[in-house]
Amino acid sequence: MGADEIKKLLVKIKHPDLNKDIISLGMVNDVTVSDNETLVKLRTPTADRKLQINLEAQVRQAVSKQIEGKLKIKFDVDPNLSLDDSNKVPGIKRIIAVGSGKGGVGKSTVTLNLALSLASKGYKVGVMDADIYGPSIGKMIGVNGRVALKVDEDIIHPLEKYGIKIITFAFLVDENQPVVWRGPMLGKAVEQFLFQVSWGELDFLLVDLPPGTGDVQLSLCQLIDLTGAVIVTTPQKVATLDASKAAAMFAQVKVPVLGVVENMSYFIPPDMPDKKYNIFGEGGGQDLASDLKTQLLGKIPHVIDIMQGGESGNPQLLKEPGGVVEKTYKEIADKLEEEIKKWED
Numbered sequence: 001m002g003a004d005e006i007k008k009l010l011v012k013i014k015h016p017d018l019n020k021d022i023i024s025l026g027m028v029n030d031v032t033v034s035d036n037e038t039l040v041k042l043r044t045p046t047a048d049r050k051l052q053i054n055l056e057a058q059v060r061q062a063v064s065k066q067i068e069g070k071l072k073i074k075f076d077v078d079p080n081l082s083l084d085d086s087n088k089v090p091g092i093k094r095i096i097a098v099g100s101g102k103g104g105v106g107k108s109t110v111t112l113n114l115a116l117s118l119a120s121k122g123y124k125v126g127v128m129d130a131d132i133y134g135p136s137i138g139k140m141i142g143v144n145g146r147v148a149l150k151v152d153e154d155i156i157h158p159l160e161k162y163g164i165k166i167i168t169f170a171f172l173v174d175e176n177q178p179v180v181w182r183g184p185m186l187g188k189a190v191e192q193f194l195f196q197v198s199w200g201e202l203d204f205l206l207v208d209l210p211p212g213t214g215d216v217q218l219s220l221c222q223l224i225d226l227t228g229a230v231i232v233t234t235p236q237k238v239a240t241l242d243a244s245k246a247a248a249m250f251a252q253v254k255v256p257v258l259g260v261v262e263n264m265s266y267f268i269p270p271d272m273p274d275k276k277y278n279i280f281g282e283g284g285g286q287d288l289a290s291d292l293k294t295q296l297l298g299k300i301p302h303v304i305d306i307m308q309g310g311e312s313g314n315p316q317l318l319k320e321p322g323g324v325v326e327k328t329y330k331e332i333a334d335k336l337e338e339e340i341k342k343w344e345d
């Protein structure tokens with residue numbers, strides 16, 4: 001049995017006091033396998049003998065019967081190791097939720113295109129489609145229905161497309177069946193999406209939340225340790241009113257709003273690309289941003305190609321480099337980057 005296989009066994013071992021496995025907590029320093037010996041090096045923040053004895057017993061039980069030869073377990077004390085019990089996901093620097101109060105304002109479209117834009121700036125980006133009732137990211141990247149998710153042992157491998165890593169509930173549920181999630185089931189699924197997915201190193205994980213501000217959204221925000229939120233709205237009052245409810249929800253769970261994106265701000269007729277029509281009114285995004293004491297990150301036009309790109313799985317942003325859609329998203333990504341730097345300093 002190789003080192004990687006041993007690690008898969010170690011993923012199942014939990015810290016006795018924390019609800020997290022020793023791999024996620026960074027307590028496994030190294031695993032080496034030689035002819036007749038398997039060496040597991042663990043580390044603890046202090047020389048806590050009780051903890052070490054507990055872990056040693058757990059590791060022995062999980063590993064010794066699976067290997068040939070001897071099992072050696074060594075402990076190092078690493079005062080820099082902080083056993084973070086929060087919902088921080090190892091390897092993921094920032095998790096940003098994209099939310100809105102109203103459905104159909106373009107949250108999923110914005111999530112995906114913003115992810116592509118951040119990726120084009122050289123960031124490592126992942127997208128988690130947490131819209132349990134109407135997961136749509138899969139369709140938008142041209143992966144329909146229930147795809148064969150690669151799961152080995154307990155690790156789920158995200159799908160990779162256009163340079164971003166993607167996981168969606170659509171991969172887990174049957175497209176044609178209504179989904180009834182119960183609280184505990186939902187919690188479990190989200191936890192799995194975060195902690196059992198081999199995200200690797202990510203600079204950004206964007207989370208496409210379901211529309212609305214109900215219990216489901218609230219518990220999702222509590223389960224995930226969010227860096228901040230981006231609120232999507234369309235310009236009209238009915239949409240901004242709902243969007244401010246989303247902002248109130250983020251405030252309730254103490255997640256900072258990083259900015260507002262106004263989608264479908266104006267319509268550009270395909271045959272008259274120089275014309276702009278404010279079909280949904282004007283100024284709603286800016287007003288909302290001012291009310292929330294945050295900034296307007298950008299105004300995305302209503303372009304038929306965006307819709308068609310979403311339907312066909314070919315994001316418009318990639319189809320027309322240098323076009324208005326790509327440029328607008330780049331501006332949004334730039335502003336978001338700046339805003340995040342402020343929070344990180």
Ligand SMILES: Nc1ncnc2c1ncn2[C@@H]1O[C@H](COP(=O)(O)OP(=O)(O)OP(=O)(O)O)[C@@H](O)[C@H]1O
Binds near residue numbers: 307
């Ligand atoms: N700027 C845009 N221009 C044209 N069409 C757009 C634009 N943004 C989104 N759309 C289209 O509007 C529809 C709704 O968008 P999307 O699915 O992203 O919204 P949503 O807020 O995620 O919806 P839901 O609440 O159902 O999750 C889709 O058909 C999408 O392609």
Ligand SMILES: [Mg+2]
Binds near residue numbers: 131136
């Ligand atoms: Mg959506």
